[in-house]
Amino acid sequence: MEKLKPRTLSGFMELLPGPQIQMERMMESLRKNYSLYGFTPLDTPIIEAAEVLLAKGGGETEKQIYRFQKGDSDLALRFDLTVPLAKYVALHYNELSFPFRRFQIGKVYRGERAQRGRFREFYQADIDIIGDGKLDIINDAEIPSIIYRTFTDFGLKRFQIRVNNRKILNGFYAMLGLTEKSGDIMRTVDKLDKVGAEMVKAILVDDYGISAADADEILKFIAIQGTSEEVLQALEGYRGRDPKFDEGLTELESVVKYLSAFGVPAENFAVDLTIARGLDYYTGTVYETTLLDYPEIGSVCSGGRYDNLAEYYTDKQLPGVGISIGVTRLFYVLGEQGLLNDSLPTSAADVLILPMSENMAPAVSLATALRNEGIRTQLYTEQKKFKQKMSYADKLGVPYVIFLGDDEIQSNTAACKDMATGEQKSLPVAEVAAFLKAGVAEKTAGSVILEKQK
């Protein structure tokens, strides 16, 4: 029979068992930490009616979307988790309680040009809080505190959640009479890190017809730096000149105040006036998160406040605030940088039982007993030579191996080998579970990410 060459599409992550276990650890951490804040897990279809997904229409989205016909239906794969959330909330409005807090971890699809580190299928891990008519500003502080807890649980320490407020930016541009151009200005200012202040000024003046004096004002404004307190104090100097600005500043002050109350240390957040987020629909607080030693990666977790989640589907005013982690990309980047903790076992089993007797029944019973105790146990079933069995155990990377031969069966013991140290000890069968539990707890105690000193 002629064989077809097996392949996986480019831009689609498919992990080997070891890395997959590391990925699962990140996923578990996400689920655990998002759940701790009382967010309800949501699972919406990957396929939606194209007109529903594209209600907003236009832009990059439409070009990248996977869209196709099936029978008479015009279908598309979701390209983010926000549009499905908007649909869900509009559709089930009467059955939901507000504030509605949901998290969703799921795959989304964008037919981008395939390139290293860019994925066409990737996981997003989103949290959003949706209000009915109104939503208190304190939620804007809770969201980054969830990210702080999650990242800390991952094992990250050297990260910073950077916060800004679009009303401050819009208010500032209004002061200069540049409201019409604020979109252009923000997109230009967004490039500051990449092209530098000189170039930003040149673009503002040459491309957008802004006076040199105003451009200097803009650059001076976004150059405001320091601790959160210092930045807020500098911003106070602008108060009273534009109501939108004042509103945004008051909001930002609340966010900073409550961020501390939510337990986020000062070194893990900063007020950063250069953050605007490209997307139109953010209207207040905006977030980006950077790994301090890897600024070239860009933001690994972004989001913000929006006034109207579902305006394409409903007249209800549904303000919300949310944030999204691009899990697949983050995982890929962490791997590239060598930050995944390789000292943790990456085998799916805690222990491999190697029967050394014709009589398999005692090995089966021991496996069942260990599983009853919550120990992830694999039973080796094949008739192979000892050397091959050990080579299999090595390849699996399993932390413990148990040998069960006729002698052990006779004496109701088991020979337990710690594969890392090579140490082997004979234990009464009744003591094996406790021994393994303690050992496994120790070996798996580390976090999924291990930061390196730079």
Place this chain on the structure above:
Amino acid sequence: MEKLKPRTLSGFMELLPGPQIQMERMMESLRKNYSLYGFTPLDTPIIEAAEVLLAKGGGETEKQIYRFQKGDSDLALRFDLTVPLAKYVALHYNELSFPFRRFQIGKVYRGERAQRGRFREFYQADIDIIGDGKLDIINDAEIPSIIYRTFTDFGLKRFQIRVNNRKILNGFYAMLGLTEKSGDIMRTVDKLDKVGAEMVKAILVDDYGISAADADEILKFIAIQGTSEEVLQALEGYRGRDPKFDEGLTELESVVKYLSAFGVPAENFAVDLTIARGLDYYTGTVYETTLLDYPEIGSVCSGGRYDNLAEYYTDKQLPGVGISIGVTRLFYVLGEQGLLNDSLPTSAADVLILPMSENMAPAVSLATALRNEGIRTQLYTEQKKFKQKMSYADKLGVPYVIFLGDDEIQSNTAACKDMATGEQKSLPVAEVAAFLKAGVAEKTAGSVILEKQK
């Protein structure tokens, strides 16, 4: 602005928060129990090259598949998790260790005619063990033992895993000289439950030209019933007439023997000669699982042994054994039958903190402290009247509410209300976590399914 009516495609399950929590419990149980057996979690893309997915080609699959062009690529959505596994194992053969044990829980897509209880997007939860060249028969006993543990953990008691072996059936037909017609015969016999013995005989004789005597032999054979031991004993009477039959019988005897060793009680499994599984690629052991009080549902978990997982992609002989739970359909059916345990809390939070003071900081601190203790805590942030706050708590179905007013803040206490009993007690803040943990453990102790007496 004109609004677009939000909708979810028919045949796509989208749950409200309460049922979604129940679904998550099933998913957690699946992950936990599959992991206990040392299976490695796998996550393959939902989109594959169409030629890869359809390497086998033909049949119902091709009609139901979601297939589309994107640029120059001919793509398709996976319709099961077995073909992607075959691709994965063939593609990564050199990097895997065998036996390769993997589980995968993921969505698959079939464009079936939409009807009640039929889904176009649904979860499968698969486990498979793949050998390299050979795979011991003991694995055929371990697979149903995993299902036994999983179903028991769900809370099911009245279920039966039914086991057969295709070699026994094929060997039996060979004895009668009916090998050529064995496919037709098995498909006909498969209908026994639905159409009865008379009709089966009529089809065999009229449609397939089988002699009345042979048809009687067939009906007599598949009518062999009783305990597993009785059935095996009856089958021993046929031994020595066909080598394939003898091989199958020996295998089936091993499976039954080890099933007991793996801790599966006699009442939860049975040898059933009517089970053949329609799919061509099963070559030995086959499984079906039925809920004893709901036979009309049919098999909720099926699988078997195959000789050659990846023959379309590689010359390597890769025998395997596996089983699959159609989770979405199972969940739907359990809900329809009222078997989902409604006494378990379906709120995403264990406790809702209702601040009753202008000063939110103590509420934020308490929320942070409870989360540090692993308690899923929601902080209510909106400025609403007391009645509205309580109505929100009721709608969420949260088991505990904490009131934090100025009095409590002053005395460093919290008023904890058990929403089920209505009982409210004032506790020192330091004791709240322990109180909630004990209460939540009690309220969530039940299983996801609660069988009813019939």
